[in-house]
Amino acid sequence: MNTLHASPLPLFSIDDHILTGDNITFRLSPNTSGRFQSGSPDTIVIHFTAGSSLSSSVNVLTNADSGVSAHFAVGRNGDIVQMLPTNKIAWHAGESYYEGRSGLNQYSIGIELDNAGQLKARGDGTFESWFGEIFGENEVLAAQHINQQSMGYWHKYTDVQIVRTLSLCKALCSHYNISTIVGHEEIAPSRKVDPGPAFPLQRLKAAVLQSDSERWATESSDSNS
Template sequence: MKIENHLLVPSSGSQVSHQLTNKTSGQFRDSLPDTVVIHFTAGRDAKSSIQTLTDPNVPASAHLVIGRDNSITQLVPFNTVAWHAGKSSWADRSGLNAYSIGIEIDNAGRLDKQGEEYLSWFKKSYAAVEVFQGIHRNESVASYWHRYTPEQIEIVEQIVRLLCETYGIKLILGHEEISPDRKIDPGPAFPLDKLRNNILYANRQQDDPAAFDPAGQTTDYPTATVTAYQLNVRSKPSANSDLVIEPLTKGEMVQILETKGKWSKVKSCKRAG
């Protein structure tokens, strides 16, 4: 695939179509967009979600919808503000529509187990092979979720890489991160941390190890993104231990040096010490 005039152009074998809607807020300001926000549709299928996102009576839109049949439907050009984020904030920004491209993935979201059935909110039953059990990043108890197809995940990664190359994307976020009090998408079934680490940070670590290690030492330690608004870093794995640096903030990268239980020994990718 490639992007021409802010629209996806299909390559051999890809299924790209355009159903453009005028539900936008005009073009992005200069040097934007710089963020991608990942969503699930929580709908019956891609077709019904596209109908909703293009319905003039529904105050919502998005740039792309990725179907479970590997289809890619573009609804808004990439240089134009869509209405996908709603009330949202990240770091010192609010209203993420003005900064971000929204990708909707056809997925039913959270499922409710009733007997041997796994039911969506619209009462469609899913087979066990389509179900993922995991803990949401904003919760503490495991629940059931509709699985994404491997092809959907691969398509999203291909598109996000292309967006990064074209627009200089700096952040890849989930709707659940920018609106944690009201949204749960894309949920634990989507490998969000792996996606952004692979796209945004893996190449940077290879090209410039010092960007990850303030001491200038190359390591093989995995990286992670701080998702809490503040992350306290203590001298020992105890809530009563002394703080060793100012709290890390949401969006900062750390290297995970060691993990024991629910505690991890980390090294900030931006701060020495």
């Protein structure tokens, strides 16, 4: 991941609960429970879409019949789509529990990353997503998930996608009183495996919550397990 420190982090800001910066678009989702109570959001929840493209996932997350939404989706080319202003409650966490609180939607910003999710080995060196897309081994990480008992195969994220997600989290933390960044897999461990071992979640937490960008820039691999 040498490209991570080759270019400066993009700078985003939040103006009236809307993200501004390069390559950001807004498409409103009807799927909200209204405004956060005061003191929230104080948490960010990171997800993968387990979908085939940014646009197909945004279609689901903005469809009134889907029953799901998120504040942001980050594409594999780094494009960001905001779907709810960050003062509104989105429907991304589902039944969830973390550090004494349940129902994390009430407290959190949801960020979805375009990623095919957990893959199946086909036995010929290639891997298949649940929706039938085939990936070569250079796009796949073999690793055991903290919530699983055996080795799994995971679609890799792109460097630009990770860096833009880092910048998005930094912007959210400088605007709101965010104290916690978690993966969906940490708040619903019996149901969920996203964002999974291919995402550098522990590095992101350190870089954003401890302003530890030195560490982000110099480390070449994540210790996620």
